Amino acid sequence: MSARSETLRATARADLARLRARYPAQFRIDWAARARLAGVIGLLLGLAAFGYWRLDFSVARILHGLGRLGAFAVLMLPPSPEGQFWTFLHALGETLGIAFLGTLTAAILAFPVAFLAARNVVPNPFARFAVRRGLDVMRSVDVLIWALIWINVVGLGPFAGALAIACSDFGAFGKLFSEAIETCDRRPGEGVVASGGSALHRIRFGLIPAVLPVLASQVLYFFESNTRSATIIGIVGAGGIGQYLTELIRVLELKQVAFLVLMILVTVAAIDGVSTRLRRALIGPAAR
Amino acid sequence: MPTSHGPTPLPPEREAALSGLYAAATRAARRRTLAGFAIVAVLALLAGLAAEVRPLVFIENIGKFTAYIQEILPPIGLDHPIEDVRAWYWGLPNWLGLLGETLLMAYLGTLLGGLAGFALSFLAAANLARSRLLRIAAKRFLEVCRTVPEVVFALLFVIAFGLGPMVGVLAIAIHTTGALGKLFSEVVENIDMRPVEGLSASGATWIETVRFAVLPQVLSNFASYALLRFEINVRGAGVMGFVGAGGISQEFLVAIRNFYYADVSAILVLIILTVFCIDLATERVRHRLIGPEHAR
DSSP, rough: OOHHHHHHHHHHHHTTHHHHHHHHHHOOHHHHHHHHHHHHHHHHHHHHHHHHHHHOHHHHHHHHHHHHHHHHHHHSOOOOOOHHHHHHHHHHHHHHHHHHHHHHHHHHHHHHHHHHTTTTTTTOOOHHHHHEEEEEEHHHHOOHHHHHHHHHHSSSSSHHHHHHHHHHHHHHHHHHHHHHTSOOHHHHHHHHHHTTOOHHIIIIIIIHHHHHHHHHHHHHHHHHHHHHHHHEEEGGOSSHHHHHHHHHHHHOOOHHHHHHHHHHHHHHHHHHHHHHHHHEEEEHHOOO | OOSSHHHHHHHHHHHHHHHHHHHHHHHHHHHHHHHHHHHHHHHHHHHHHHHHHOHHHHHHHHHHHHHHHHHSOOOOSSSHHHHHHHHHTTTTHHHHHHHHHHHHHHHHHHHHHHHHHHHHHHHHTTTTTHHHHHHHEEEEEHHHHHHHHEEEEEEEHHHOOOOOOHHHHHHHHHHHHHHHHHHHHHHHHSSSSHHHHHHHHTOOOHHHHHIIIHHHHHHHHHHHHHHHHHHHHHHHHHGGGGGOOOOHHHHHHHHTTTTTTHHHHHHHHOOOOOOOHHHHHHHHHHHHHGGGOOOO
């Protein structure tokens, strides 16, 4: 703060009454807006207080737990695989396999379905509505729940995990793909039809070339986020690194846990890097 | 033979050269596409080996999947449908309570994580940060919070804090801090800097600058991102019970492990409906907050 701005402020303060008289609108207090704001904040805080009571929060428990967490943090150092490095690496490969296969299957299955859910391909609103709601149902069931269902069908193991990711992503891809198709430029398709192409020709030569890079970039993005989901899918017994993570946390082998978490962080960062590059190459530098 | 209608044909040697070029261009494109397909196929094969894909088991057991779906279909007959629905939802009061608990977990997690992310985002934003070191520390911290899946936090916290929904809230809050902190700081980095300059020129402190120059510009975007995160956290809270961190999924796990088929479908329908309603409601509010054209 310079001396000059201090004097400015002092002058303004000394002149406050005149300023008030000259700019009444700037000084008027909007009580209605303030009451609304206070109401919203009160509501948010009230709900928070209710949650605090209902979910049995207690400061004593948090402090006690924080103490134990501190002890865990000490036990985690230094991270080491304790001779299980190759087992962990194999599990990591399994995790990547689950993510890749799940994403690929979902993308291949969702590709034709997305056209059925796009307004500029299927003009019939009822058919489109049915397809969209079906996709919504698939999407709103979590990956872990899908994994539990598939375990009942194909047994424990990574295969169930891949199927679970395929199912929940199928819904998400269907929605995203159909949105990409709907925002596509109409003119190439109209050109194809005007020069005598059929409806299928219109899709093949008028729509697919335009949407393919967008779809590919979305698939890559999902592969990235699926490597994260695939690390936890083992918690319900669907293979991958999550299985070891759960067991080792339960028996408090914290050095190995820390090593596993580091492995996951490094892998996710590596995949992020690779897929960001690939996405840039696919749809130009504008891609995030 | 040239006629007065239609284009005049090219001289034969020129045509041959052009069609040769065309063929070469399409051949190159086709080769690239085929190579891409081959790479994806090889990767898929490797992934299939790693993920122990057993197509035979799948084909053998796909019947089991349809049988399972049939099994969990609600036992509703045409004779007395209302009684059947009532029997199907025999545990409704209990389930609604747990569902409310799940929603509260998501809410509290979003609120706590949102507040922490709010505070950290101003430290992590490149255009407001006063110290480089602090900014890098804040960014790295947010990154770790966001990359470790919330279920992993929940697993650790269950051992440290004991079973119960509080653990779920803490795990969600940490993950939310990371996710929202990053989004918030990106919003802050994109603000109009003129009000900030005006305030610092007239001698405002850092806190005053943030309050009067930054906050009015970013608040609606922050609220919209927080709502989007709440939507995601409702799904996240819906699976916290699998690791013992409270909510509806604890009951769901019991039902699925003990083959209480009707309960599985009843709870599943409840979860799906809740997620639907929350999605719709938050989308409405977000559209009102930031105008329909920016809402997604």
